[in-house]
Structures are given as C-alpha cells and as structure tokens.
Amino acid sequence: MARREAEPTEALRLGVDRSSPVPLYHQLSQQFEAAIEQGRLVPGSLLGNEIELARRIGLSRPTVRQAIQSLVDKGLLVRRRGVGTQVVHSQVGRPLELSSLYDDLEAAGRRPTTRVLRHATESASASVAGRLGIAEGSDVVVVERLRLAHGEPVAHLRNHLPPGLLDMTTEELEATGLYRLMRRSGIGLHSARQSVGARAATAGEGERLGEPGGAPLLTMERTTFDDTGRAVEFGTHLYRASRYAFEFQLLVRP
Amino acid sequence: MARREAEPTEALRLGVDRSSPVPLYHQLSQQFEAAIEQGRLVPGSLLGNEIELARRIGLSRPTVRQAIQSLVDKGLLVRRRGVGTQVVHSQVGRPLELSSLYDDLEAAGRRPTTRVLRHATESASASVAGRLGIAEGSDVVVVERLRLAHGEPVAHLRNHLPPGLLDMTTEELEATGLYRLMRRSGIGLHSARQSVGARAATAGEGERLGEPGGAPLLTMERTTFDDTGRAVEFGTHLYRASRYAFEFQLLVRP
DNA sequence: TAGTGGTCTAGACCACCAA
DNA sequence: TGGTGGTCTAGACCACTAA
Numbered sequence: 085m086a087r088r089e090a091e092p093t094e095a096l097r098l099g100v101d102r103s104s105p106v107p108l109y110h111q112l113s114q115q116f117e118a119a120i121e122q123g124r125l126v127p128g129s130l131l132g133n134e135i136e137l138a139r140r141i142g143l144s145r146p147t148v149r150q151a152i153q154s155l156v157d158k159g160l161l162v163r164r165r166g167v168g169t170q171v172v173h174s175q176v177g178r179p180l181e182l183s184s185l186y187d188d189l190e191a192a193g194r195r196p197t198t199r200v201l202r203h204a205t206e207s208a209s210a211s212v213a214g215r216l217g218i219a220e221g222s223d224v225v226v227v228e229r230l231r232l233a234h235g236e237p238v239a240h241l242r243n244h245l246p247p248g249l250l251d252m253t254t255e256e257l258e259a260t261g262l263y264r265l266m267r268r269s270g271i272g273l274h275s276a277r278q279s280v281g282a283r284a285a286t287a288g289e290g291e292r293l294g295e296p297g298g299a300p301l302l303t304m305e306r307t308t309f310d311d312t313g314r315a316v317e318f319g320t321h322l323y324r325a326s327r328y329a330f331e332f333q334l335l336v337r338p
Numbered sequence: 339m340a341r342r343e344a345e346p347t348e349a350l351r352l353g354v355d356r357s358s359p360v361p362l363y364h365q366l367s368q369q370f371e372a373a374i375e376q377g378r379l380v381p382g383s384l385l386g387n388e389i390e391l392a393r394r395i396g397l398s399r400p401t402v403r404q405a406i407q408s409l410v411d412k413g414l415l416v417r418r419r420g421v422g423t424q425v426v427h428s429q430v431g432r433p434l435e436l437s438s439l440y441d442d443l444e445a446a447g448r449r450p451t452t453r454v455l456r457h458a459t460e461s462a463s464a465s466v467a468g469r470l471g472i473a474e475g476s477d478v479v480v481v482e483r484l485r486l487a488h489g490e491p492v493a494h495l496r497n498h499l500p501p502g503l504l505d506m507t508t509e510e511l512e513a514t515g516l517y518r519l520m521r522r523s524g525i526g527l528h529s530a531r532q533s534v535g536a537r538a539a540t541a542g543e544g545e546r547l548g549e550p551g552g553a554p555l556l557t558m559e560r561t562t563f564d565d566t567g568r569a570v571e572f573g574t575h576l577y578r579a580s581r582y583a584f585e586f587q588l589l590v591r592p
Numbered sequence: 593t594a595g596t597g598g599t600c601t602a603g604a605c606c607a608c609c610a611a
Numbered sequence: 612t613g614g615t616g617g618t619c620t621a622g623a624c625c626a627c628t629a630a
Contacts, residue, residue: 105607107618127567133596144620146400149597157411159529162565165597166628172528172567274426274589275413281583282536282554300536300554300579311416313381313426325554329535335528359626361599387615398601403616419616420609 096124098141108143112151120160120171131161131169159335183332185231185239185321186261194233198258202228205247212244215307215318223247227257230292233327237293240322249316266316274311280304280330285322293324300325350378352395362397366405374414374425385415385423413589437586439485439493439575440515448487452512456482459501466498469561469572477501481511484546487581491547494576503570520570528565534558534584539576547578554579 096119100111119125131137131152138148152169155161163169189196205223213220225245231238243262252265266273280302287297295301302323310316350373354365373379385391385406392402406423409415417423443450459477467474479499485492497516506519520527534556541551549555556577564570 109618135596144622146621147619150618162528162567163597164628165626166595168596170566172563172565274416276588277585278588279583279585280534280556282556282579284554298552300538302534302536303583309426311426312424313416325536329533329557331531331533334530334532363599389615398603400602401600404599417616418609419607420614422615 098137100141100143109147109150109154112141112143112148113154116151116155117158117160120155125171127171127173129171131171133168157335159333183330184261184263185241186264189231189233189238196238196261197232197235199230199232200227200254200257201230202226203254203257208244212318216244216246216315218246225250227262229257236327238324238327240289240292242320244318246316262317271316272311273316274309274313276306276308278304278306282325289322293322295324295326302328302330304330352391354395354397363401363404363408366395366397366402367408370405370409371412371414374409379425381425381427383425385425387422411589413587437584438515438517439495440518443485443487443492450492450515451486451489452515453484453486454481454508454511455484456480457508457511462498466572470498470500470569472500479504481516483511490581492578492581494543494546496574498572499570516571525570526565527570528563528567530560530562532558532560536579543576547576549578549580556582556584558584 096115098112098115100108102108104111116125116131125131134145134148134152138145141148152161152163156163156169160172161169162172186196186198204226206226207221208216208218208224210220212224213222216224218224225247227241227243227245229241229243231241250266250269250271256265263273281304282300282302285293285295285297285299285301289295289301290297290299293301302325304319304321304323306317306319306321307315308317308319350369352366352369354362356362358365370379370385379385388399388402388406392399395402406415406417410417410423414426415423416426440450440452458480460480461475462470462472462478464474466478467476470478472478479501481495481497481499483495483497485495504520504523504525510519517527535558536554536556539547539549539551539553539555543549543555544551544553547555556579558573558575558577560571560573560575561569562571562573
C-alpha cells in the first residue's frame with residue numbers, strides 16, 4: 085500500500101525561470117530555503133522523493149539533487165537513504181562565516197565606530213613575514229585601530245598587510261571594516277587560520293580599552309588567505325572580555 | 339598554438355578499483371589529496387582539464403568533477419573558469435571541525451586524562467532545559483570532569499545531556515572523550531553552536547585548575563545537535579588560558 | 593518487498609578567461 | 612579564438628531502510 089501522506093512540497097508552487105541567468109539548481113534551493121525560513125516547510129517534513137520532485141518541477145534529477153545538496157551542506161536538510169529528505173528538527177543558527185567584528189557589531193545594532201591609531205609602512209619582522217609568506221625585512225602595511233561600540237572601546241586591532249595589496253585611506257578605515265574594503269577591491273577571501281585565547285591586560289592595554297590592569301582579555305591571532313591561497317592579512321587583536329565573546333556555528337564534516 | 343606544459347597529474351598513476359565498495363569519486367579525491375599532502379602536486383600546479391582527466395582515468399566527467407569538488411570544498415584546490423583547477427598556493431591547515439578537547443590534546447601528544455568529579459541525574463534548570471529543548475524540571479544527566487594533560491589540569495568541563503540518550507559509565511568517561519562515546523553509540527553529530535569568551539577565575543575555580551584567583555580563563559558554552567537537529571549536549575567549560583587556546587581553520591562560504 | 597537516496601554514465605551547450 | 616570550468620539532461624543500477 086502506498087503511504088500517502090500530505091506532501092508539503094505540493095503546496096509550494098515550485099518552479100524555475102529558464103530565461104533567468106541564475107542557475108536552475110540555485111533558483112530551486114532558494115525556494116526551499118525561503119519555505120523553511122518562513123515556516124511553510126516545518127521541521128521534520130519530507131521533501132518528497134527526488135525523481136517525482138524533478139518530474140513535477142520539470143528538471144532532471146541531478147539538478148534537483150544539486151539544489152538539495154547545497155541545503156544539506158548548509159545544515160538545513162538531512163538525507164536518509166530509504167527514508168527521504170527532511171527539514172532538520174531545530175533551528176540551526178547562522179552557518180559559520182569568517183567573522184568580521186565590524187559586521188558583527190553592526191548586526192547586533194551596536195553602532196561600531198573606528199579610531200585609527202596608526203597607519204604606516206614598516207619593515208616586516210620575522211614573525212610577521214613568516215605569517216604573510218613574504219621576505220623578512222620587506223615592506224608591510226601596519227594598521228592599528230580601536231573599535232568602539234556606542235562610543236565604548238571593545239577591541240584593539242592590529243593588522244599587517246602585504247604591500248600594494250590594498251590601497252586604502254585612513255578615512256576609509258574609519259568608515260568601515262577591513263574585510264569590506266578587501267572585498268570591495270576585488271580580493272576573494274577564502275579561508276582563515278585563527279587562534280583564540282585569553283590573558284591578563286597590561287597596564288597600557290587596560291588604559292586603551294578602559295579596563296583595569298590585569299583584567300581578562302580575549303586574544304585572537306588570524307591569518308587570512310585569498311582564493312589562491314596567498315596570505316592577505318595577519319591580525320593580532322585584543323577584545324574586552326566583559327564586552328565581547330565569539331559566537332559561531334560549526335558544521336561537522338561527514 | 340597549444341600550450342603544452344608539463345602535466346603534473348600524468349606522473350600520478352591515477353586509477354580506480356571498480357571492485358572496491360569505495361565510491362569512485364572518493365578513491366580519486368583521496369589520490370589527489372595524498373599527492374598534495376606528499377608534495378607530488380605542488381601549489382599552483384594545474385590538474386589538467388576535466389574531460390581529458392576523465393578520459394585518461396576511465397571515468398565520466400561528472401564523477402571526476404565530484405572528486406575535484408570535494409577537494410575544492412576542503413580548500414585544497416581552486417577552480418578558475420578559462421584557466422583550470424590549481425592546487426592552492428599555501429598549505430591550508432586542518433579544515434574546521436567540531437573540536438574535541440580530548441582529541442586535540444591527544445593529537446598534540448599531551449596525554450589527556452580525565453577525572454570525573456560528578457556524574458548524576460538532576461532536574462533541569464530553566465536555562466539548561468531551554469538549551470536542550472526539553473521541559474523545565476525534567477531529568478537531565480550532569481557530568482563534571484577535570485581534564486588533565488601530562489597530569490596538569492587544563493580544563494573544567496560541565497555537560498548536560500538529555501536523559502536516556504547515552505548510557506555511559508564513569509569508567510568510560512575517564513577513558514575517553516564524550517564525543518567519542520556519542521559517536522560510538524551511533525549518535526550522528528551534526529553541528530554545534532559555540533560561544534567563546536574570557537573572564538577572571540573565582541577562588542574555587544582557580545584552586546581546581548591550579549591557577550591563582552583572578553587568573554584569566556577561557557570560557558566556552560556549546561550546544562551540540564545531531565543530524566536530525568535535536569540537541570544532544572549542552573556544555574559549560576573553563577580552560578586555563580595559560581595552557582590552552584582554540585585553533586581552527588575557517589572557510590568562507592561562497 | 594517497495595521505496596528511497598547514492599552513485600555513475602555519455603553526452604550537450606554555455607559563460608568566462610587568456611592570448 | 613580556443614580552452615576551461617559551469618550547468619544540465621535522461622537515463623541506469625546499487626545499497627539501505629522500513630514495513
């Protein structure tokens with residue numbers, strides 16, 4: 085006997101526009117994603133089998149699979165052989181992204197501002213040169229910034245960049261975040277290696293950040309790579325632990 | 339004129355075993371990955387075009403593409419339309435994984451051991467119930483452990499688990515990590531929401547961890563979900579900042 | 593046993609990039 | 612202008628799950 089349960093996707097008006105330059109699988113995955121986000125596809129509901137889905141929408145099965153796979157990769161759907169494809173049971177948060185403090189603060193409505201403390205070119209120390217994969221003693225751009233939220237210090241950011249990579253003004257650095265400037269100038273950010281730790285503030289660090297000496301600080305070191313694998317930035321950052329924590333969502337690699 | 343450069347993959351002895359139960363695309367991607375790791379494919383080298391590659395190995399192009407795509411997802415390869423597929427220029431570290439302190443310490447050769455301080459069932463507080471998605475006041479399993487490396491305290495771990503999920507003994511908890519126990523009992527870990535911060539140690543916390551009161555500690559809160567999206571664990575952990583930092587690799591979502 | 597996703601094939605046309 | 616990856620099709624057989 086055929087298990088004839090209500091097929092939630094039947095009410096979804098799925099379809100694609102073949103005259104659009106947007107890939108068909110992407111159009112489809114966006115429709116599924118919107119339906120999940122708006123609650124039209126509730127957690128646990130089945131998408132229906134791929135072959136029937138493909139027939140109904142007028143696509144081939146591989147294309148439908150590609151759409152579904154992209155949402156599985158995002159953690160929104162789960163596939164079970166012999167069972168079907170379901171919406172995951174609980175709300176998954178934002179997927180992990182290369183976090184930008186500026187964007188994080190702005191998204192939280194905390195009105196980020198930046199004070200540029202230093203913006204210069206100097207010769208690379210061994211440690212900086214090693215992180216950026218350039219020769220020791222060659223030129224590097226150094227930027228030190230104080231990041232504030234609602235006028236209160238949140239973090240002290242020190243970045244080293246390879247020379248000639250990014251032509252930015254101090255005004256631009258005060259108006260937005262470093263990652264946005266990079267993306268805007270066509271640098272394709274790809275990955276980053278991060279180390280997050282903690283230590284007590286020195287007297288000078290405490291003064292800059294508005295904390296007493298010895299106060300706990302979050303530390304982050306990060307090297308960011310573009311999509312050819314070249315280092316485009318090395319950062320050494322200090323965060324007021326009383327004002328900031330890193331939040332992120334991890335997906336397990338199968 | 340045909341650009342006839344040395345084709346590094348020609349010396350790679352690529353091939354698949356069709357009698358193996360391992361998927362063909364997976365066999366192929368493993369061969370590429372091994373070649374990259376061993377330096378037989380150096381950064382920047384081209385893989386050769388997909389159609390020719392498929393012909394030489396005796397696979398269809400989609401299968402070869404699937405193999406390549408999995409390495410692109412891992413950050414080992416870069417595709418450029420009109421150019422080809424290249425090995426990324428710098429060695430990328432381990433991809434981001436749901437980190438297990440036990441595994442991290444073991445991989446670093448730091449001989450992790452565990453002392454179970456508490457292993458009991460109690461009724462869920464509002465905060466714990468909310469994180470685990472269960473009713474307030476219902477039973478939860480609580481585990482408190484001290485994790486040591488080379489006999490020195492590194493972290494204090496407190497976990498809450500929904501009842502009936504995992505039947506573990508105190509001996510098992512002393513012998514291995516919680517994630518390994520979960521995987522061993524068939525729980526498919528899927529994702530986690532983490533928050534990492536810092537604060538000063540209280541006198542009691544300092545005593546347990548071998549730090550003076552007021553010493554900086556790394557804090558982590560984590561809720562872990564299985565592949566149906568149900569919460570399987572909520573943890574509140576304290577790490578000695580002098581002995582431990584989180585290291586991880588992030589990939590930017592395209 | 594019936595139904596599902598997992599894998600694989602052999603083509604096709606298009607969009608982008610470098611020379 | 613030629614070569615590359617990006618997308619798409621219409622099938623096929625297999626492995627796993629639930630009943």
